[in-house]
Amino acid sequence: MLDANLQSQLKTYLERVTRPIQITAHADDGAKSQEMLELLETLVGLSSQISLDVRRDGAERTPSFALTTPGQDIHLAFAGLPMGHEFTSLVLALLQVGGHPSKATAEVIEQVQGLEGEFRFETYFSLSCQNCPDVVQALNLAAVLNPRIQHVAIDGALFPAEVEARQIMSVPTVYLNGEVFDQGRMSLEQIVAKLDTGSAKRDAAKIAAKAPYDVLVIGGGPAGAAAAIYAARKGIRTGVAAERFGGQVLDTMAIENFVSVKETEGPKLAMALEQHVREYDVDIMNLQRASALVPAGDDGLVEIKLENGASLKSRSVILSTGARWRQMNVPGEDQYRNKGVAYCPHCDGPLFKGKRVAVIGGGNSGVEAAIDLAGLVTHVTLLEFDDKLRADDVLQKKLRSLGNVTIITSALTQEVLGDGQKVNGLVYKDRVGGDAHRVELEGVFVQIGLLPNTEWLKDSVALSPRGEVVIDDRGQTSVPGVFAAGDCTTVPYKQIIIAMGAGSTAALSAFDHLIRTNVPKSSGAVAEAA
Template sequence: MALDSAIKNQLQEYMTRLVNPIKLVAYVDENPASKEMIEMLEEVGSLSGKITLSKEVDTSKRIPSFEVNREKEVSGITFAGIPSGHEFTSFVLALLQASGYPLKIEAEKIEQIKNIEGKFHFETYISLSCHNCPDVVQALNAMSIINPNISHVMIDGALFQKEVEDKQIMAVPTIFLNGKTFGQGRMELDEIVNKIDSSASLKEAEKLSKKEAYDVLIIGGGPAGASAAIYSARKGIRTGIVSERFGGQVMDTLGIENFISVKATEGPKLVAALEEHVKEYEVDIMNLQRAKSVQKNDLDSLFEIELENGGKLKSKSVIVATGARWRELNVPGEKEFKGKGVAYCPHCDGPLFKGKHVAVIGGGNSGVEAAIDLANIVGHVTLFEFASELKADDILQKRLYSLSNVDVILNAQTTEVIGKDKVNGMIYLDRKANEKKTIELEGIFIQIGLLPNTDFVKNTVDLSKFGEIMIDNHNQSSLPGLFAAGDVTTVPYKQIIIAMGEGAKASLGAFDYLIRQ
C-alpha cells in the first residue's frame, strides 16, 4: 500500500511528535497481503529515525499482522491486517501514544483505567469502511497503553474471513474479551471502562446526584440537543446536557449532502464539529447517560430526571431531544438473527457480505441509498418495498435501476427472517398475488424509517399515535416547562438542518418560560 504524497507529508509532520523509539514487529509470509502491509510499514518507518521494523515468522500469530511496541516493552497493541481507510488514524495514534505522546484523556479517567485489576485481552473485528470502528479501536488501544494488563488486537474482517465465518460475525465492530463476545457496535472509552470496572456505574450515579439544579437540562446530544445547548448557554443560564452518545443517529450517517453551506460531509465529522462548538460554552456535558424517567415536582416546580444508572438530576426546565432509532420489522427471526445476518448499517456491515446475496427492506431514500452502496460490495442486492412504487428521490431511483446486480420487488411485505446459526433466507408476502414466497439470502439490511425515543416520557407528556412528543409553536409539550425538539417530536420532515432549528426554538421557548416564572 503506497501512501500518496499528501498523506505522506501530513504523516511526516506527525512523526516529528514521536517521543520515544517505536519498534514495529511484523508477522508475515509470501502472500500479497503481507507484502502490501510491509510496504506500508516501511514507508511509514522511513519518515522517522525513531521507528524500527523487524519481520518474524510465527505460525501462532495472525498473518499478516504487526505489533506497535516501545523499544524495550510490549505495548499490547496489535493490528491484524492493513489499517488503511478509517483505521489509518488508529494506526497513527497508536504510534504516537506508544511513544509516550500525551493521551487526550482526563487524568481521573487515566487513573481509573490504570487501577483496573485482572487480565483483559480484547479482539475487535472491523471493516475498513466502518466509521464507527475506529472509536472502539482507538479506545482499546489507549487502554492498552495505560494498563499493562490490557491488550488489544484490531482484526480486519475482510482479510480474516475464516475467523469471521467461524465466529459467525455479521456486524462490525464486534468485540471479544478473553475469547467471549463483549459488545457489538460503536462503544466509547467511558462505556468500555464502565463495563469492566464494576464499581464505576455506582460512583458515577452518586457523582451526578450531587449536582446542583440546572436552569435547563437537555436530554439528547444530537443536532437538536447540541443546538439547544448552545442557544441556552449563550443566554447565560446554567445548562446541562445528558446523552446516551453525543451525535446520536447522525453518527451512523455517512454521506450528508443537503446541509446548507456545507457541500458534502460525513456524520462523524459533523458530530465532532457540533461537540467542539458546544464545548466553547459553559455546558455541563454528561455523556453515556440514558434517561429512565422525567417527573415534575408540584412543590418546587423542579423537574427530576432519573437516569438508568440510578443517578438523579434536577432542573427548572427540560428539553427532550432524544431523536429516533432504526425502526424494526417486528417479524419472527429478526431479533434472533440481529448481528447474524440482520443489520441496520450498510456502511459498517456491508464489507462482511462481500460477494453474497443480500436484501434491503425499504424503498425510501435510506433504503435505495443502502442498495446502491451495497451493490458495489456484495454479489447481488434485492430491494423489497411494501408499496406499489419506490418512495425515494427520482435521481436515486435512476441510479438504482442502472445497476445490473440489483432487483426490485414491489408490493412485498416481509413476514419472517429464517436461518439456522445465521440468516439463510426470508419469507415475504406478494401482496399483489396474495401469495407467500421464500427467497434465499445471506444478509438483510432493514431501512424502514425511524422510531422516536420517547419510552421514558410516555406517562409524562402527550404523544402522537406514532409515539412522538406533541409540541406547540414554542416547542413546549403538554407539561409546562418540558420542551422537545427534533426527530422525537411531531414536527414533519426528519432532517438534520430542521432538527437544529427546532433545537434553537426549544431553547428560546425554555428561556421565555424561565423568565416568566
C-alpha cells in the same frame, strides 16, 4: 500508498512523538503483506522515532504488526492494513504509543489504569465501517494506558476463515479473552463501564448529589448540542444527560448537505459537536438514559429520573432524544440480529461479499443500500411494502440498471429464517395475490425509517400518534418549562441542520421562560444573566 500531501500531514503529526516507536511486522510474500510493508516503511521514513522489525515467521495472523515502545509494556496490534476509516486509528495509535497524551478525560484515564485482571481484546472491523474506529481507538488507548490490556484490531475481509469460524456477521465485533464481549459502536467510557461493574453505582451517587440546573438537555445529538451551546452562552447553569454524545449522527456515513461544509462524515461531525459544547461551562453526563419525566411541583423544578436510579432536577428541560432505526418486528429478527440481520450496509456489507442479501425498504435509504451492496454481493433482493418505490428517481434509475438486483413491491416481510446460528432465508407475503414466498439468502438489511426515542415520555408529555413529542413553533411541549427539539419531535423534516436550528430555538425559548418565572433559591444564575 500515501500521497505526498498525506505524508506531509502525517510527518507534522509525528513531530509530536516524544519516545521511540517500535513496529514489529509479520509478513509473507502475499500482495497484502507487501502493501503493509510499503505503508510501514513510509512511516519509518517520516519520523526518526520509528523503527521497523520485519519477521517472516508464519505468525497466527499475517499480515499484521504490533506497536510498542522500549521500557513500556504495551500490547497493541493491527492484523491487516488499517486504511480507509481505520487510518485515523493507526495515526492515533502511533501518537499515543509515542507518548502524545490522549484527549480522554482524566477521570476515564484513571478508571482504565485502575482496571485489574487480564483483558485480551480482539476487534473485527471492516475498512468501510464508520462505527469501527471508535471501538478500535478506544481499545488501542486502553492498551497503551494499562499493561494488563491487550488489543488487536482485525480486518475481517483479510481473515475470512477466522470470520467464518466465529460466525461474525456484524462489525465491529469485540471478543474478550476468546468470548464475545459486545458488538456495535462503543466509546471508551462504555467499555470501561462494562468492565468496571461498580462504575454505574458510583455515577448514580455523583449525579444524585448534583445541584439543580437552569436548563437540562436530554440527548446529545445535533439538537441537544445546539441547545446546550445556546443555553450556556446565556451564562446559566446548563447540563446535558446523553446516552451517547453525537446520537444518530454517529451512524451516518456521508454528510453532503450541511450548509457551509461541502462534505463530512458523521463521527467527525459528532466529535466537533462535543468539542464545541465542551468549550463552554456545560456539565456533560454521558452513558445516561432517562426513564421518566416528572413535571415541576411547588419547587419549580422538573425532575428527570435516570435508569441507574439517580435523578436530575432543573428549572427547564429540553428533550432532544432523537430517533433510532425502525425494526420489522417479525419472527427471527431479534434472534438473528448481528447474525445476518443488519441495519448498516456501510459497516456490515463487506462481510457479505459473494453472498445473497435482501434490503427491506424502498425509500432513499433502502435503495442507496441496495446500490452499495450490489457492488459487493452476488445478488440483492429489495422488498418494498408499498406498490412502488419511494426513493428519488435518480436512485431508482441507478438501481434498475444493476443486473444483480431484484425489486419486489407490495411485499410484506413475515419472517426471517435461519439454522439457529445465522440467517438462511426470508419469507414475505404478496399483498396483492396473498401468496407467501421464500427467498434463500444469507443477510437481511433493514432500512424502513426511524422511531422517536420517546417511550419513556408516554405518561408525561403529549405525543403524536407516531410517538413524536408535540411542539409548537417555539419548541414548547404540553408541559410548562419542558421544550423539545430534533428528530424526536413533530418537526416535519428530520435533518441535521434543522435539528440544530430547533435546538437553538428550544434553548432561547427555555431562557425566555426562565426570565419570566420566579427564581427559586436553588438557582440565581438566571437573575444575573437577565
